[in-house]
Amino acid sequence: MNERGMNDGEIPDGAMDAAGMDATTPAPTARARERAWRDMLDLFESDAADPDAGSDAAGPGALAEAGPVEPWLPPRDLGPLPASLADRARAVLAAQAARAARVRADLTTVRSHLDALARIPADGAETAVYLDRNG
Template structure:
């Protein structure tokens, strides 16, 4: 690894967080084998990255919940031969 492996690791985490919350595919992560202990000088940055990861998880969980709610609403709309009459869909909720 480079002389400052932890900066590169944190850069990668930040890049992956941005990809995830923008809906893009995040590549699989492989833990580095030779990074050594986190330098004290990067502890605050590592905490910020950890907080950003927690925020991203919350955002993605909300999006997953909302998508599930929408899919359930779609599934609730009757279809087939008995559904040839007009339906009212309450979009205001």
């Protein structure tokens, strides 16, 4: 580093390069980057998995009991997707799209049930208590 706080590439310390990585941090090796991408794809696959599939899956109420979900932010140091993982990434993307479609369908069903419930009078005073089946 020279007197102006610049390294040999004339990038200020702490500055981010075009990929959003700290210019002073060494780039991860190809093996480390692939491992990081594999871990990320594992996470995406588990998130996209249908909770009703499989014998050890959580029950239907698992999502409601899970609590709020923190927003996901991509890691800044992940780097580009290795070409060897492109097919797996496409499969994960397809699984996420399928899961999103199922969630949208479930949401539509729940909304229709809530609409039906909203049409049921809350106060029983407006409706008959007994039903005359004979006459």
